[in-house]
Amino acid sequence: MTVQDPNVVATSGAESAAADSPRAGQLRLDVRTAGDGVTVLAVSGEVDMLTAPQLRASALRHLDDGRTLVLDLSGVSFLGSAGLAVLVEASQHAKRRGAAFRVVAVERAVTRPLVATGLDEVFSVFESVDQALEADESR
Numbered sequence: 001m002t003v004q005d006p007n008v009v010a011t012s013g014a015e016s017a018a019a020d021s022p023r024a025g026q027l028r029l030d031v032r033t034a035g036d037g038v039t040v041l042a043v044s045g046e047v048d049m050l051t052a053p054q055l056r057a058s059a060l061r062h063l064d065d066g067r068t069l070v071l072d073l074s075g076v077s078f079l080g081s082a083g084l085a086v087l088v089e090a091s092q093h094a095k096r097r098g099a100a101f102r103v104v105a106v107e108r109a110v111t112r113p114l115v116a117t118g119l120d121e122v123f124s125v126f127e128s129v130d131q132a133l134e135a136d137e138s139r
Helices: 014-018 052-065 081-097 108-117 129-137
Strands: 027-033 038-047 068-079 100-104 124-126
Touching: 027 052, 038 052, 038 081, 038 129, 052 068, 052 081, 068 081, 068 108, 068 129, 081 100, 081 108, 100 129, 124 129
Parallel strands: 038 068, 068 100, 100 124
Antiparallel strands: 027 038
């Protein structure tokens, strides 16, 4: 029996074509600056109990670095309770730091748990990164 580590991405062969998109149990984080003190953290893959610590570390670090964090979850295919806990912690961390925290959620895999838990009313949730950035400019 062969067991493959889900965190290892193939670098050659048939599986290498899929290396740009995260597989089950993997998370991809892409960071970009979108203006003075504004960071966009684009998340792709599944946010579950295995990957939530990676998201938590990155989100909190970027909240410490800037005034605004836009967490783009449009590439997330699963958002579990551990991921929801990260969002709550990031929101609280932002408030303590006087930073802005915005969430971009368009996929049902993300919007459904946000609505079911009522967190869509707690966070500033937007349908696109552009909308989240415009909201920051209008402050």
